[in-house]
Amino acid sequence: MKRHHPGQTQAAHVHPFALKVTVAVLAGAGILSSASVWAQDAATIDTNTAVVTVSGVRKAAQSAQTIKRNSDEVVDSIVAEEAGKFPDKNVAEMLGRITGVQVRREFGEANSVVIRGLPGLVTLLNGREMYTSSGRSLYLADIPAAMLYRVDAYKTQGAEMVEGGTAGVIDVRTSRPFDAKGFTSNVVARVENRDKSNSTDPNVSGMVSNRWKTQYGEIGALVGLSYQKGNYHDEVTWNSPPEPRGNGITGPNDLGHVLYQGERERKAANFAFQWRPSQDVELFAEGISTEIDHAAQRQFFVAGLGWNPNSQFTLIPGTNQVASVTSTNAFPFSLSSTQAPLDYSIGSQGAIGARWDVSRQLRLTTELARTVSNFRQEFPIMDFIASPPTVTGNTYVNGGAQFYYPGYDMMSVNNYRVATLFDNHSHSEGRSTDWRADAIWNPAEEGFVKELSTGFRIAKRVASFAHELNGFMPAPGNIPLSSVPQLACTSMPMAGDYGLAQWLTPCAGYMHDNLTAIRRMFNGTGLKTEEDKLSRFNNEEDTYAIYGKAKFGFDVGSIPVDGTAGVRVVHTRASLNGFSLANNVILPVNSQPSSTDVLPNATLKALVAPDVIARLTAGKSMQRANFDQFNPGVSYNVPSTTVMAVGNGGNPDLKPIEGNNFDAGLEWYFAPTGSLTGTLFRHDFKNYILTSSTKETYNGIVYDVNRPRNMSKGTLQGAELAYQQFYDGLPGFLNGLGLQANVTYMKGDLTDVNGDLKPFVGMSKLSYNVVGLYERGGWSGRLAYSWRDKFVETFNYRGLGFDLIVAPIKTLDGSISYKINDNMSVTLDAENLLDRTYHDYHGVPSNPRDIRRYDRVIGLSLRWKI
Template sequence: MSKTEIVQVEVKRHSIFRRSLLAACIASASAGSWAQQADSSEALEEVVVEGVRGSLMNAQDMKRDASTVSDVISASDINALPDKSVLEALQRVPGVSIERFAAAEDPDHFSIEGSGATLRGMVQSRSEFNGRDSFSANNGSGLNFQDVPPELMGAVIVYKNQTADMIEGGIAGTINLETRKPFDSNGQQIAFNSAVNYTDMREAATPDFSGLYSNRWETDAGEFGFLISAANSNLKVSNNSIQQGVPELREISGVGERWVPINVGARQVDQDRERTGGSMVFQWADNDGTKLFTAEYVRSDAAQSWLEYAFQSDNTVGLPSADSTYNDRRFVSGTLEGATGYNSYTRQSHSNTLVEDFSLNLELNPTERLQVVLDAQYVDASTEVIDLSVYGHTAADVYADFGGGTPDVAFLAPSASAQTSEEYFTDPANFFYLAEMDHIEDNEGKEAAFTLDVDYELDKGWFRSVKGGLRASQREQTTRWSTYQWGVLSADWAGGQKFFDGVHDTNPWDGQPGTDTYAAPEYGTVDFNDFFRGKTTGIAGGTVLAPSPNLVQSFNNYRSQLKALSPEWFTSIADRDGLAEGPFLPDEINPITEDRFAGYVMAEFANPAETLSGNIGLRYVDLSYETTGGSSFDPLDDRLPLPADDIAFFNGATTSFDDKVSDQHLLPSFNLKYEIQEDLLARFAASQAIAFPDMGMLRSYLGVYGIVESFDTDNDDVEDTAVVTDYRAGTGNSRLKPMRANNFDIALEWYFSDVGALSATVFHKDISDFFTSGAFPREITNNGVTRIVEVEGPVNFGDGQINGLELAYQQFFDTLPGAWSGLGLQANYTYVDSKSVPNQNLDSQEGGNVEVAFESLPLAGMSEHTYNLVGLYEYEDISARLAYNWRSEYLLTTRDVITKLPIYNGEGGQLDGSVFFNINENLKVGLEATNILDQVTETRMQVDEDGTKLDRSWFINDRRIAAVIRMNF
């Protein structure tokens, strides 16, 4: 049967099984019927099923029938979610924006497929698998959507408001990932999907594979169903970036005051991602239609690594040449001369994330009016990260021209060098090993949850049913998160430089030979020949030396080679004093137990004509945390001439302590839907919701450290005076309360055809108890010494509002003649505005305060305007899609770790597309393309309280093309 044939779907008007809306929609779009028990009097419905139309029709039906404000992405074809990842698919939903950097706090590293989603301008959304809790084992509280194989999904449902039977935790909304079940379709289904991805900068071809087998059997013991699916996806991509250093306001002779960057840097990153997932589902229904049992296992396993080469500096100052040019505000072009501290560094990061979800569900229908559902779930999650860096060091001049779109940058040999630039950057005598940085994470989390729901249908009056339920869960999570430990390997103040050529020199670049030789670690070359697709010069000669990637491939190799190079200075995180477990200090280990108990009651109502319907309910939540932590006092360098009391205070001591807190909440909700006419409905939704702090904010720890300033008073290159200028501490806060929000939505939805809708939603949120940073002085005594310490950490503070508008439209133009009738369009637009909403300004990893340079910053992660335009075509055997996503400028981070300044992501969009051809009713081939327009992503840094913004970085990444084969039987 072809995709365009009419399918007869049996619909049981008073089915005892109240199947999920997803199951009903998938069944209606599949090539067969939902084969439930049905007698001859049951009606038949006719449903026209087509590929893209089927998906959009399902999503439209689910949105229309939902009990609160929502949006849906549906995949009626198996393994056919319309984007390459769940996160990429989410960006098409009104109100959702995705982050394209590796993390919002890290604006220097681009991501393969994004790293997180904001919903209506906020990150506090809740993530679910099949309406149940789900999370990744990190310092956050939810799921990393980019780690979930999209091939496992039947639908993604974004709830914008709450009903009482929904699990608490999302004030922005709830994002529910629905997997497929064997009873979703009729009889046997076999699906196979294979693709080859090609990335044009990396010039790498990698495979994707997914497969599914589903079947159901009627027996004397009842009906049985079984489904098994598996998916594996590999991707290799690259990105290049150009980055200006911290700007300085300089007085330029004959010009006046102008902002001038102290340096310019270049970075290449190769990223490898492998995502593996699978699911196994068993279902059984008895023959009399009173019992339905479902057992399901879902596994998501993601591994990602990136290898980075950078030629840049955090603080090297180069002075503009006399022939430099300027506009009325800043440096435009010229040479920055005399920068003696460029880093040529190599960095490798490996991460593995695993989430396993086991669930059992029993649905009982003892009478036609009474339904009882028992549900049990167990989640086991883990995350491991190893991040290693080795920094080489050299001198360089740099030419830069920022007068056009993409900057033109050329790194040059210092003017004092007799070598050409090509000779200079490939001579190991010009590079020494400056420093290293290591970081490790080893996290695991487990959760067990049990749910009881009871639903009783009433036979008359406005109230149609009463529903109630209980849920109990316990989540145990241990996060082990080491600091990013920077350590010197060699420097003039550390006894001299150890150069790549194996020579020790106490005075680099003075033209005099070194005095000592040694066995240096490996170094390699980095190819900058086609940097930024050849749109900028890069490094003269095309190559530059850098520490070998072999140094950062494994932690053991890293430790052994750097220890041999610098035995007097190198200390890895695994070699520190006072370790409690593996390479972790006591205050880097964060065990938390969360116990949650919830109960709800909800009534569903409708008028006799069923034109007015809705629900009203109340949810009670009892939440408690038990945390184990400790305090630590970072030791000072005893080689510096510091006062004895300060050395005694910062003695490296550690202690441990426990804390336990509890909190209770009542969360009312009310949802109303009014059918103005058959195809036009209005909604009103009001609810109170809470969002929980990230696990990292709840850490029971106190890390005390000192800021040291040292002086050389007699010009003999020896520090003879040192003082502690600041006594500081970072802390977590196990007594943080959840954020609270009053949510209101008013929506108007017009469904003018099976695949045709126009909707408008106005939303308002009153939010209180934000998670933000606080600082206060505290008297702390250690080792007999007392100091006044400025303690910084997370607190609840303030209240604010978020208001917005969402518009959405979709339609196929079926009335057009012939092949033109295959044209379709999807479009949506979101406007978001915040008032008095404080930025979080917290590091959820370390739990501490993040100081910001300026006040009155906008809400991080929130674009005021976003829109999607998707052109569709489906006619006979051809289907195509061209999707453009755009968002306005937004604050990426309140404080960049390097510049210490706020960084903004510039406005911009990305164009993706696909085209498929049906060879026959079982076989489809196609092409998918991502980043068709070769988008350049720009960031800007705010440099003063007045809001002046200057260019910071330019990023370019691969265009991706995939050749796809899909088979369904």
Template sequence: MALTYAPGALHAQDANQTTTAPAPQTNATGQAANNSKPADKTKAKTKDQKDVQDLDGVTVTGIRASLQTSQSLKQNASQIVDSVTATDINALPDRSVTETLQRISGVTVDHYLADDDPDHPSAEGSAVLIRGLPYVASLLNGGESFSANNGRALSFEDVPAELMEGVDVYKNPSAEMIEGGIGGTVDLRTRQPFDSPGQVIGFSTGVNEGDMEKKSKPSSSFLYSNRWKTENLGEFGALLDVSYSELASRSDGVQVNPYVLEPADNLGNCGNVPCEPTSANGNVAIPGDINYYQMDMQRRRTGLYGALQWRPTNDLEISTRLFRSIYNLQWVEHEVQANEGNYFNMVPVPGTTFDYNGNGVFQDGDMVANSWQGYDPTAKATLNTGYPPIGGPNYYALTREQTQFTRTTDWSTDFKYNLNDHMIWSGAVQFVKSTSNEVDFTVYNQFFMPPANVNVSGTPGMTLLPNPTYATIPSNTTNPNSLTNYSNYYLGAALDHLEYDYAMERAFRTDLEYDFVDNNWLQYVKVGVRATTHDTYSNNNSSSYNWGPISQVWQGSSIYNGGTQPLDWANNVPAWMEQQFTMSDFFRGQAKVPTTLIFPSTALVGNYYGAISSLRALELDGGAGGWCPQFFTSADGCTPASGMSADYMHESTQAGYAMLYFGNDNALGIPFDGNIGVRFVRTSLNANGSVTYPSSDAIQNPTGITPAQMALFNGMTTPINGAYDYHNVLPSLNLRFKLTDDLQLRLAASKGITRPDISELNSYMVIGSSWTSAGTSSTSQSAKLAGFTATSGGNPDLKPLEANQFDAALEWYFAPTSELYVTLFKKDLSNYTTTEVHQQIIDGVPVAVSGPTNAGKGTIKGAEFGYSQFFDFLPGAFKGLGVQANYTFLQSSKVYNTTSCDPNHGNGSCSANDVVTNPGLPMQGLSPHNYNITGMYESGDWSARLAWSWRSRYLITPVDSGDTYLPMWNASSGQLDGSVFYHLNKNMQVGLQVNNITNTVQRVLMGPTSYVNGYVDWNLYTRALFMTDRRYELVFRASF
């Protein structure tokens, strides 16, 4: 998505055009910052600040207009800021504000659907980090805004870029700015009617398509703005801006399950007790087979923005704005996933051996599972494409659909009133409301994968082995197409997750500014107050997923009673619930895997509420013994394994600040200016939630369960409450020294806070049970209680993250569109929050609890370098060439020992006894090296950009919430995007934008693993490879 219009001067290629840059938004105390003050009363803070608003007469066009505007904002601002204007976003090949932000030095973007989910990549950028920190405050026209997704910031990918005039990134806040952005503050600026001298009409239309998904999707936008003068009522302005866009994308992924260390001469013989290595000598690392999936995603984004302005007199201006963003996301996933309880069950086919690299890590081999696979041999044979002890592992062929809907409405009204020649009074009220709904539903087919050759030396893959000696059912295994035989599958389980979030904030602020006229030192002083109330409600937590069996091999007495096999897809399941699906051109043909299998149908999975009765009617244990939908209660005849929980939070804040702006041209021998201030803020929090215990329905086998453990299976939900109150004093100082007319030095220091995310403060805990295999016996019940796990969704006692921040910047502006700068920075952090697994005793039973905690102190330091220039000294058309480049170096001294679960000791599950420590992990999301290089060309009617963004390896999450329980890393990667536009005339242009030109493969790594007996495996193993579309968009734009 790209911004699709601007006032005509920014688009047309007329040599007589001019553009006026907006004033820097230094007054971001919660007001909707306005780019113009009441006429004739604008105060001259400094000559440079005034010059930002008076660029008339400078001839600029297209990309040059963007660079000059952004450069002027950066050069003349009263603090350290980077800006992107509407023309920048128009010219970049970016579909959203998020992807545009990554071009700014110090800003990085994640490409995952959720910031702690390493299993689902996103075609568009998602989470924004500034200087390696995700603690980013989001403002809309200077006022705080957010999305109801359990966080405190806007989901920038939800925001239509078409509605934005510009984006400002503040990296060291002053006292007048709203607190909350330790990483930085992103202020989204929309257009105002008074920004343009008269009528402006702009519209665009486009169509985009991904080369893997092969579905064309539209985009369009329209803007109208005008202003009118009246004889008695002053001047009025009105603006309407609407946008609509769709995107269809496909992602293919292949995963390697966690490696376990085993003695090389004793593979698969550990039984129920893992072979615990004491050193690397004599051990080999074996993966728990591989998974692969194909995900089809569709996104729809709608934006509406309206603004009214009224200037009744030269001393008073009133503005009101309404902003609405609607975001719909739907994705359907077909995944083939290993379902082995013990990762060390994977062994070579008899008579073969595995191949290893020089470090003893598995590379290639014919692999089967040495595990228990069911009860009665006769009935089991109808489910098995391979028969124990030479059978393949149990696998899921699952279909999953997730739908998300988010709507955010932001209304604000502000005023500015010149009380006299020295004093300005301003104020604003703001109302923000956001709702978010999510339905996530998965249905699992299960089958036994035939023996296969597994290769992980390059792109992981598996090739089925057709040798009939590997099984007792040759008709099912002599042909790799046996995976299309419906008789080989049974309907295994279902998993659902429902979430509804609601958030509302009311904010009020008022400010008073006094200007010192003809004072050699003092320029002006500002004071202000701000108060907010923030209410949130969530009927479920983001990590509560509700799994339940439909038919499982360990439900032996139910499945094999009378020798029948009720859930054989060929005989006992309605035809509409099944579907043969082919992953076409999987991974562009680079991964060899079986691509045609039998999955639950999209008609079933895509109709969650309609599927409930159909699935429950097929449950082998029926009623309370099978899958129970998450929103059910005991009144519905069953209790879900992980039910719903209602959580409420009320937060109120009161803040006040005072700032003094000063400067002198002669006292130090060079001109300098700056500001000093302090902000005081008080926060009060009250959170209501609950503890949910597992129900007795979750008991798969009562054998060996102690009375204390059995007491936890009570299905009760107990309410809990938490309250907290704290205050913070936040000083700030900004200095600027003008070494020459073009060279300046900036120094900045401040203290900031970031409050914990809403999801981290909600008071709730969901306790679940973990089950694992007891051995390889074909006659014993396989399900055994391994222990209890709990997701602690919140902690109302969490303290806000605090930072003492220091910046020093040297900036050289050697031409109107050319700059060179270097910035050194340091952040001393305390109360860092992370998610850890720890053992907690609940009702006398040890539980492995995963939840947020304050992890201590740390430091981030680094440097930013930037360069931008058009090569005007080149001859002829070559003078249209230019380059923008920036590099950011980040270093974290934060080293903390997070806890997780060891797959080698945990038998593929996580219980209290499996908790181990991962020493020496860095901060999440922090890439030590990041750079962007953009080649630009603008000459005559042509303009083009080619943009490369790259970042080095970073930690995604210290504890994966999936089936690995390990730290997850994103390997170093980059992406190339491009665009070219041709101006048909001064009002119209056509263009082509391309994303992911080089077909970037996203690589996820896992480790290190702290094995038992003190051995630490420091290797990082490949966990996953992801591939997404190349995306093309043809665009037409016009403005008048």
């Protein structure tokens, strides 16, 4: 398809009075900041423990284990083996190996992330809130691994952390120049081959960093660049929901295929500047920007089964579900369609901040950050209609649907007509300014109180969104495809045998290159569809937060106990602007909700044996609804032969989700890279938000309208177990073997206002990861297997009374590296070795919905460093 878019050292002497006055002035002006990195990492004023030196697979595992052991909160981390070196391409992919974290992979990469089955995450970049366009979370796949220092997945939250997540916090830490001892640089060149898309694509990244001692103090600077290009191919074959066929028998109306192809380009850059004029003062400036071009096409084929009294069918043995059907001379509905999304996204964040150690006991930090993110999409869809007389369909063959058209040529332009254009488009934007300041005080004498800290944060956020109004355009008259053959392309080949192998489908590239002319063919003007007022929102949200936290310690007999107690008070004030429909008149709506949330948190950590830690945490968390969920408007599809009567709306009366969270853990650290840890957890929810479908009538048509609603309450509980060890006692080459393994078990449900139980969407009861490690001499490697149990994808699917359920998913990835010399290494990695499938079904396994297959990826990387 044609693309269109593109450790501390003493510095030189500086007069202390002048320096302190300068810092005070900058802090008062809001230019210095509490680098939340400092606020969260620093247990005391000595920050040496916050610097993680990494070298090799073993050292990376050791560093992650040290972070977990020393943390007040329940946290799991992934640390770079060396600066800029991770075995994954982006943040989302690496998170899938962390205990209790599950990711979903489609469209060529890992994307959505859940912690303990819950999607309510706070995503932070260097301790600061970061998001994508009008959403509340960062699209983690957009952050390339080349820029990372480490990733922390917090299951519990301290009072000093930015609020907003009931599931946990993902904090992505980028490299800074003071992380290294001096000059360092690296360049990574990678090519990856994907089997189903039959493509070989480049990935290039590089980083250079240095620090200097000058007469003005120590200065450090870092610059990083990344370019990733990736083609992908996903293929899907599906069944529509089952419907009664008489005598208790059920079967689908339609079968179909969907072939996804896309090309995604990511360009990213980051910088960091640090200046330490004296040992007591440090200033920094840093920023990151990512730009994504994504051109895709989704080729659909919808095969009606032509049900009539003469249709012949068989049943799946032992069920009343139809296995196969043949309808002769039925002229079933047959549609070929291409969706051609063209996406452009750009997001940037910049921050300046400082630390001032006023004395040996008092540290002040402050930080000012600005985030801007924009997204826009052109999404034309065109349909062709064919009229074959006979169809034969099988509802479950090779894991999916299979259908044929005997005696009918689906590759002839003479057998199609142009039917429909959907002129879809949307755009969204997010902007925010955050300022926070913190103070940390350590008593001069050892006692019960080890540290007191306090701080505040002020954040102003604006989010907006709009999409098209009724992009549906039927073709004027009967347009035979033979009269406009330039619109037709041959569909992509399929890896599996699903009957109809190829067909004619609208050309995505032609649609983008000639979109104005195509619009003119359908509407006579060539004009773009106007925006839907009911889809628009422009929301403002102001947040004011203040916290206080104490760290303490005492002995219970011979057992030392450390703990924290803190509280965060958050006041949120919003102005939510949208539109609603009353008596077919569109009216502006403004609501100004406000809330004050008090979020206490406490932890206890006891050293019950020299290498054994018992841990207890309890706290309250809150999560605001997404901005689009507040939108009072409802957007209705125009129902047709290809579009169901569906509406999507919001709920301006949504309340924040409240969570009371409890964790109890026991952790045994028997070696620098050896540990066995277990955690029991429970989350009690109030006002949990669940989106479901209900029947609503508009203009005499019954629509399935999806709306978010607050549930009355909910409970989720479970256990995590993790193990890590390198087997140093093994003989010979086996001496380099290591193992990481973890398992998570969960159960829970939600209760609505009527007392009915609802499932947690996206929660697998059981999941586990097993990662084999190896490092010896110049060789290192990983082999990672992940498995997650079935989960509910959509509650009350299309209002039909059953849930859409995803079957268990298993994934196997691997990599092997060889260090040629001190400056150069080569890595071979492979993703999706098992040719995984994604399979979901309508309530019960004998009613399948679809089966999805993805690319196998083989990558070869060459890394050069100094």
